[in-house]
Amino acid sequence: MAQKDFYAVLGVPSGATADEIKKQYRRLAKQYHPDTNTGDAKAAERFKEISEAYTVLGDAEKRKQYDEMRRLGAFDPFASRGPRPGGARPGAGGAGPRMEEFDIGGLGGLGDLFGSIFGGGRQQRPSGPEQGQSVETTLEVPFKVAALGGKVPITLDLNEECGSCSGSGAAKGASMTTCSECGGRGQISFGQGGFAVNRPCPACLGKGRIPSEKCPACQGAGANRTTKKVLITVPGGTESGSKIRLKGQGGRGVRGGPNGDILITFQVKPDPDYERDGLDVIQRQRINLAQATLGSKVSVQTLDDKTITITLPAGTPSGKRFRVRAQGIEKDGQRGDLLVEIQLAVPESLTAEQRKLMEQFAKAAGLEY
Secondary structure, rough: OOOOOOOHHHHHOOOOHHHHHHHHHHHHHHHHHHHHOOOOHHHHHHHHHHHHHHHHHHHHHHHHHHHHHHHHOOOOOOOOOOOOHHHHOOOOOOOOOOEEEEEEEHHOOOHHHHHHHHOOOOOOOOOOOOOOOOOEEEEOOOHHHHHOOOEEEEEEEEEEOOOOOOOOOOOOOOOOOOOOOOOOOOOOEOOOOEEEEEEEEOOOOOOOEEEEEEEOOOOOOOEEEEHHHHHEOOOOOOOOOOOEEEEOOOOOOOOOOOOOEEEEEEEEEEOOOOOEEEOEEEEEEEOOHHHHHHHHHEEOOOOOOOOEEEOOOOOOOOOOEEOOOOOOEEEEEEOOOOEEEEEEEOOOOHHHHHHHHHHHHHHHHHHOO
């Protein structure tokens, strides 16, 4: 099993502060974002790794759980099956030195985190109602939607209880026998270095029993893959890395259990016209040499598509900002401003007449060139 060091993925030390992690995530996300690396498969994969790492390290509780699993050594590479130290068989007791076992299902949030990272998780032999599948996903939203709020559709892939066998994985009339691989526990143990971690048995899929004939609808899995379309409400003022939890919007509950949840991590797409600075929004406005030198009136678009006019005084330099009050991002009862930053557009070429006039101007103004 490959090691997943989320600190290494983001390039920060394990003792980094939350602000340092957030700053590094934003820098890397901007560098490897698919919109700025069109057609680059490696950049897209790197962006996924960065987002996955920040989903854990950017959440204080998940980071705490992750750090605890790292302390226990759970992210070291080791075999999931095969002989254990002392000759113990996976999922059963054995002779030799005793290993301290960690049942993922008994570690609370650690089990959920471990399952989300490695695909394992708490799956002891089920009998009563169970919560449906909870889903974590990253949702890209346009800059304006993130700033003002809006709705974005998303399609999720879910595992839901098979309606034909009610999750048992058995065909109608089939008999059930105890799984010989795990002895009916529904789990096997794996690990090294003095401890082990339990994971679902691959033979019985964590059920502890195996049917004599598999359900034809789900091929014995007890669940079927399905898609679900959800319209996500994006709160105004959303930033990259911020999260929302949609209770009961995930997979359907098993055997009468509650539905799972959806945890959304937002990733704001870069915008060619706007940039965020806290609650303020920076808009870059290009003007020509005459406008900058003589002064002018320019029209700019606000986030909500209103047109406003700004008066530029004569001699406006490139880089100067004009503040338009209360036209930025609104959040928690506060609203930022729109900062219009002037950028001087210099002509790339001149006609002979234009060049002559420019030379005359430079001479009259005492400008060297």
